[in-house]
Amino acid sequence: xxxxxxxxxxxxxxxxxxxxLGSDDSAVLSLAEFSGGRLALTTDTYVVSPxxxxxxxxxxxxVNGTVNDLSMAxxxxxxxxxxxxxxxGFPVADLAKILDSMKKAAxxxxxxxxxxxxxxxxxxxxxxxFINTAGAGMVPAGLDITxxxxxxxxxLIVSGTIGDHGMAVLSKREGLDFxxxxxxDSAPLNGLVADMIAAGDINALRDPTRxxxxxxxxxxxxxxxxxxxxxxxxxxxREPVRGACEILGLDPLYVANEGKLVASVPRAAAKTxxxxxxxxxxxxxxxxxxxxxxxxxxxxxxxxxxxxxxLVDMLSGEQLPRIC
Amino acid sequence: xxxxxxxxxxxxxxxxxxxxLGSDDSAVLSLAEFSGGRLALTTDTYVVSPxxxxxxxxxxxxVNGTVNDLSMAxxxxxxxxxxxxxxxGFPVADLAKILDSMKKAAxxxxxxxxxxxxxxxxxxxxxxxFINTAGAGMVPAGLDITxxxxxxxxxLIVSGTIGDHGMAVLSKREGLDFxxxxxxDSAPLNGLVADMIAAGDINALRDPTRxxxxxxxxxxxxxxxxxxxxxxxxxxxREPVRGACEILGLDPLYVANEGKLVASVPRAAAKTxxxxxxxxxxxxxxxxxxxxxxxxxxxxxxxxxxxxxxLVDMLSGEQLPRIC
Numbered sequence: 001x002x003x004x005x006x007x008x009x010x011x012x013x014x015x016x017x018x019x020x021l022g023s024d025d026s027a028v029l030s031l032a033e034f035s036g037g038r039l040a041l042t043t044d045t046y047v048v049s050p051x052x053x054x055x056x057x058x059x060x061x062x063v064n065g066t067v068n069d070l071s072m073a074x075x076x077x078x079x080x081x082x083x084x085x086x087x088x089g090f091p092v093a094d095l096a097k098i099l100d101s102m103k104k105a106a107x108x109x110x111x112x113x114x115x116x117x118x119x120x121x122x123x124x125x126x127x128x129x130f131i132n133t134a135g136a137g138m139v140p141a142g143l144d145i146t147x148x149x150x151x152x153x154x155x156l157i158v159s160g161t162i163g164d165h166g167m168a169v170l171s172k173r174e175g176l177d178f179x180x181x182x183x184x185d186s187a188p189l190n191g192l193v194a195d196m197i198a199a200g201d202i203n204a205l206r207d208p209t210r211x212x213x214x215x216x217x218x219x220x221x222x223x224x225x226x227x228x229x230x231x232x233x234x235x236x237x238r239e240p241v242r243g244a245c246e247i248l249g250l251d252p253l254y255v256a257n258e259g260k261l262v263a264s265v266p267r268a269a270a271k272t273x274x275x276x277x278x279x280x281x282x283x284x285x286x287x288x289x290x291x292x293x294x295x296x297x298x299x300x301x302x303x304x305x306x307x308x309x310x311l312v313d314m315l316s317g318e319q320l321p322r323i324c
Numbered sequence: 325x326x327x328x329x330x331x332x333x334x335x336x337x338x339x340x341x342x343x344x345l346g347s348d349d350s351a352v353l354s355l356a357e358f359s360g361g362r363l364a365l366t367t368d369t370y371v372v373s374p375x376x377x378x379x380x381x382x383x384x385x386x387v388n389g390t391v392n393d394l395s396m397a398x399x400x401x402x403x404x405x406x407x408x409x410x411x412x413g414f415p416v417a418d419l420a421k422i423l424d425s426m427k428k429a430a431x432x433x434x435x436x437x438x439x440x441x442x443x444x445x446x447x448x449x450x451x452x453x454f455i456n457t458a459g460a461g462m463v464p465a466g467l468d469i470t471x472x473x474x475x476x477x478x479x480l481i482v483s484g485t486i487g488d489h490g491m492a493v494l495s496k497r498e499g500l501d502f503x504x505x506x507x508x509d510s511a512p513l514n515g516l517v518a519d520m521i522a523a524g525d526i527n528a529l530r531d532p533t534r535x536x537x538x539x540x541x542x543x544x545x546x547x548x549x550x551x552x553x554x555x556x557x558x559x560x561x562r563e564p565v566r567g568a569c570e571i572l573g574l575d576p577l578y579v580a581n582e583g584k585l586v587a588s589v590p591r592a593a594a595k596t597x598x599x600x601x602x603x604x605x606x607x608x609x610x611x612x613x614x615x616x617x618x619x620x621x622x623x624x625x626x627x628x629x630x631x632x633x634x635l636v637d638m639l640s641g642e643q644l645p646r647i648c
Contacts, residue, residue: 025393025531026366028463031355039363041460042350043405047443069349081367083456085409115458119371121646125451130443132407134458136365139352207349322445 027114029079036141040075042066043134049322051098051128053172055164055183058131059098061258063105063113064188065209065324066135071190072205072261074145074197075137080106081115083132088123098129109188111135143197149204150224154292155270157263159192159277160185160285161236162213163252165259166323167244176247181240187259192280199276200269207261211319214253214312216262217300228300230290230312254315256323264292351438353403360465364399366390367458373646375422375452377496379488379508382455383422385582387429387437388512389533389648390459395514396529396585398469398521399461404430405439407456412447422453433512435459467521473528474548478616479594481587483516483601484509484609485560486537487576489583490647491568500571505564511583516604523600524593531585535643538577538636540586541624552624554614554636578639580647588616 031037044065051058063080070077082102086095106113168184170176189207196202204224208216213235221228237245237252245252259282265273270288277283300312355361368389375382387404394401406426410419430437492508494500513531520526528548532540537559545552561569561576569576583606589597594612601607624636 026364026397028397029363031363039353039355040350041403041405042439043407043458044441045407045409045443045456047445073350073352079365081365081458083367083369085369085454115366117368119369121371127449130409132369132456134367134405136460
């Protein structure tokens with residue numbers, strides 16, 4: 001019955017705006033306006049627990065996360081598919097809320113959900129609801145943005161505060177009372193990326209999700225064969241997030257974000273790109289956090305607040321589970 | 325650790341042939357050779373239980389199923405994404421077998437797995453492994469095949485025996501001893517569809533998966549506003565499948581297939597299309613099962629073996645759970 005509810009009631013609503021869709025198992029879509037562009041494809045399964053958290057739920061997270069993965073490749077996100085695994089007994093009212101959030105998130109990001117699938121499994125064989133979203137977008141001809149494009153001399157810009165999403169989910173999960181002060185930053189970044197591309201050259205983009213900003217920087221350095229130096233005092237962290245991290249013994253550098261990006265931008269373009277970012281609602285708190293250097297290649301160094309320098313490494317222990 | 329195993333060991337192996345891929349979250353792919361074509365997108369999550377069954381496992385099923393959904397739109401399947409949810413404690417050896425099957429199935433269907441994601445959830449929060457595959461393909465310019473294209477006068481062709489997949493999974497699950505005689509028909513249909521399109525006009529295609537052949541025919545009739553008359557004596561069912569269905573009180577017309585299609589073909593093209601299908605390894609047992617008529621619109625009638633006529637309806641009770 002739940003499968004029927006989703007497939008007969010909700011999927012048509014999600015897919016409502018795409019006149020091209022019937023009950024065929026595939027959506028067929030024109031690419032005529034993207035001649036010469038390249039196709040970007042991505043997938044992510046969302047198993048966040050709890051499914052509702054301050055600032056969002058699994059539904060908008062699943063839309064924003066996949067929109068952002070496409071955006072980081074310089075693609076204009078166009079179409080999403082949605083695959084649901086629902087545990088028998090999951091409240092229909094919660095399902096309705098989640099699907100409504102997906103619809104609103106898709107509208108906000110200007111993407112269409114064009115295909116869907118639902119599987120219901122017995123009680124105890126899943127945990128509420130898991131959502132896979134795959135996404136397709138087009139990279140305009142001539143644009144080549146990857147996570148491997150950093151060049152010595154680049155400036156690193158982060159689009160706002162870090163750690164908000166991970167701490168919002170964790171606070172809710174653990175029932176901590178600073179819960180109300182911390183909200184997920186879950187948001188689509190495609191509009192911000194479009195503004196940045198219009199403003200100036202971008203050498204590399206990535207959204208620091210699982211593993212946080214630190215993991216993104218370490219990957220940046222190792223994949224581009226460059227060094228990175230960041231300034232601890234420049235890292236934007238909201239006070240409640242910093243406080244919650246201290247209580248739980250976590251470093252906000254390693255906590256997941258779902259509406260932030262890090263860009264590596266040639267120094268000559270940094271000022272105009274930063275200005276463009278700050279004009280966008282999701283980039284208002286954008287700030288320069290460091291620079292790209294030739295040596296030590298593959299390493300990330302942080303100038304600490306107390307005046308020293310320390311190596312920033314990948315998270316050595318276990319990552320926080322089920323944050324997205 | 326399991327996530328690392330998949331992401332560091334297996335995903336690169338799965339994606340090995342696509343030189344375009346790094347660790348970026350999106351794959352970026354050229355569509356230059358498909359100028360003027362339209363993009364087909366589809367998604368399916370596989371939760372089949374048990375994950376290993378005679379004739380296949382969840383891995384090749386996840387590849388073939390999505391390849392087939394694209395093929396039914398007349399698309400040439402090109403790229404798949406794969407999203408895994410793995411329960412903690414799922415045997416690594418089983419995972420390796422599944423991923424190897426996916427790789428082989430992708431090679432056989434000539435598609436590339438270009439993006440992947442893995443989430444591990446706690447023991448008891450999933451059931452072994454769930455796999456989502458989304459697929460992208462290109463529909464050549466000028467080709468328009470849907471499930472709504474049936475026309476009175478068409479001939480209906482099924483590409484082989486029905487009920488094999490559903491009964492293979494069910495027999496294994498229930499530990500029935502005819503298990504060894506029944507194998508899933510899980511197979512990619514894109515090569516067969518290409519041969520059919522080259523041979524003659526195709527008005528409609530669909531793969532009779534969940535809900536079986538009966539459900540596909542009922543959807544065909546209702547969506548195209550035509551009548552369908554099939555001949556029970558023409559329906560190809562293997563003896564062990566027929567026997568297992570009788571014992572379990574199931575009708576093979578409603579049992580899932582994972583390597584079969586139903587085509588609606590203008591009568592003038594039927595002979596050449598059928599001949600082309602029989603030359604293809606997955607279509608050797610193709611046969612005509614009925615025809616499309618103007619009236620009664622929206623209904624499927626079956627001439628029974630004992631000489632009567634009965635209405636074929638959607639399955640009234642619950643569908644078999646977790647068959648795919």
